[in-house]
Amino acid sequence: MKALVYKGPGQIAWQDVPNPKIQHPTDVIVRIDTTTICGTDLHILKGDVPAVKAGRILGHEGVGTVTEIGSSVSTLAVGDNVIVSCIKSCGHCTFCKQGLFAHCLGEEGAVGIGWVFGHLIDGTQAEFVRVPYAETSVYKVPKGVTNQQGVLLSDILPTGFEIGVQYGQTKPGDVVAVIGAGPVGLAAIMTASLYGASKIISIDMNTDRVEQAKTFGATDGVNARADDWKARVMAMTDGFGVDVAIEAVGVPETFEMATQIVRPGGHVANVGVHGRPVQLRLQELWIHNITISMGLVNTNTTPMLLKLVAQGKLKVDKFVTHHFKLGEMEKAYDTFGRAASTGALKVILERTS
Ligand code: NAD
Ligand code: ZN
Ligand code: ZN
Numbered sequence: 001m002k003a004l005v006y007k008g009p010g011q012i013a014w015q016d017v018p019n020p021k022i023q024h025p026t027d028v029i030v031r032i033d034t035t036t037i038c039g040t041d042l043h044i045l046k047g048d049v050p051a052v053k054a055g056r057i058l059g060h061e062g063v064g065t066v067t068e069i070g071s072s073v074s075t076l077a078v079g080d081n082v083i084v085s086c087i088k089s090c091g092h093c094t095f096c097k098q099g100l101f102a103h104c105l106g107e108e109g110a111v112g113i114g115w116v117f118g119h120l121i122d123g124t125q126a127e128f129v130r131v132p133y134a135e136t137s138v139y140k141v142p143k144g145v146t147n148q149q150g151v152l153l154s155d156i157l158p159t160g161f162e163i164g165v166q167y168g169q170t171k172p173g174d175v176v177a178v179i180g181a182g183p184v185g186l187a188a189i190m191t192a193s194l195y196g197a198s199k200i201i202s203i204d205m206n207t208d209r210v211e212q213a214k215t216f217g218a219t220d221g222v223n224a225r226a227d228d229w230k231a232r233v234m235a236m237t238d239g240f241g242v243d244v245a246i247e248a249v250g251v252p253e254t255f256e257m258a259t260q261i262v263r264p265g266g267h268v269a270n271v272g273v274h275g276r277p278v279q280l281r282l283q284e285l286w287i288h289n290i291t292i293s294m295g296l297v298n299t300n301t302t303p304m305l306l307k308l309v310a311q312g313k314l315k316v317d318k319f320v321t322h323h324f325k326l327g328e329m330e331k332a333y334d335t336f337g338r339a340a341s342t343g344a345l346k347v348i349l350e351r352t353s
Contacts, residue, residue, distance in 0.1 A: 001016070002015065027070040029128055030066055031351070041118065059125030059126065060115065064082065089136040092106075102114040106133055139302055149309050149316050150309075152319055157191070158297050161305065168269035171243075174198065175244075179224070246271060
């Protein structure tokens with residue numbers, strides 16, 4: 001089969017590799033029909049994720065057709081159309097039982113890390129993928145949901161919702177600020193209204209992205225590069241700050257911004273993946289009764305989000321800006337990697353025949 005192979009920093013190739021095989025009775029093989037590229041894949045390409053070794057097939061998002069099942073798999077069958085979640089879940093360990101799939105102790109990839117695809121085991125940017133713990137790690141695509149919609153539930157929608165909106169303890173009437181309007185920030189914006197946010201302020205240094213955020217549910221926008229950005233945000237509140245500040249970029253500057261605009265008693269929900277330490281002004285912040293949260297997505301809300309997509313309540317197609325054939329993977333990486341000039345949000349790659 002063909003797959004996108006990581007060759008070391010800055011180098012990838014769509015090339016021939018052996019087809020994956022069932023290794024454990026709980027595995028299935030999925031033929032990838034639809035996949036996409038994540039900002040995290042670009043981090044890998046930059047060399048920011050050293051656990052990814054040369055030779056690894058990348059990708060942790062995908063929808064496809066089950067082509068083979070392991071001997072102990074009884075709830076999935078050949079021909080099923082499934083969403084492959086970016087997080088593995090053995091379904092049995094103490095963390096899986098709590099819904100903390102991000103820390104699944106199953107011995108695939110690494111014990112205690114749920115994100116294994118395109119990281120510690122071969123991923124979904126391929127014609128076929130082996131899915132471990134399949135019964136608890138994939139979701140059947142319900143009628144009325146397209147593959148394109150389904151693939152947005154592999155990672156970005158649960159990430160913005162769980163680690164941004166839910167960890168931020170968003171409640172009815174809250175003023176929510178989301179720093180970063182990439183796919184993950186936009187997913188937080190789209191799902192913040194599920195918990196009744198009264199205002200959703202999008203903050204990004206890219207003004208086009210801020211404008212785009214308004215079509216995802218942002219009520220207001222602020223350019224992060226404006227000298228008076230903070231005053232503008234504060235003016236959109238009662239003067240004391242936002243209830244929930246969601247960081248969806250992953251650099252020290254934006255984490256600091258989140259701590260500057262949160263009101264006493266409010267929440268800072270960090271979603272971004274950070275590669276550098278951040279300074280926490282604890283000496284000033286402690287007295288404001290602020291809660292700071294962070295985490296790797298669990299994808300435990302995928303079934304719920306899937307229902308909302310099926311009902312047309314979450315209009316996720318608007319995330320998709322570009323379409324490619326699966327074999328055009330390198331071109332798709334180029335388009336996605338130059339998002340500022342191409343306007344790419346999610347690029348969809350599809351199998352042809
Ligand atoms: P992205 O790169 O597509 O978007 C980031 C946005 O931030 C862009 O619109 C950019 O213009 C903006 N930005 C950059 N620097 C800024 C600054 N200084 N001030 C204001 N805006 C700025 O990223 P994405 O795919 O949306 O992902 C966002 C973050 O979430 C990344 O760090 C990604 O690795 C992380 N992530 C976390 C999890 C998790 O489980 N916690 C899962 C998936 C992705
Ligand atoms: Zn991702
Ligand atoms: Zn587990």
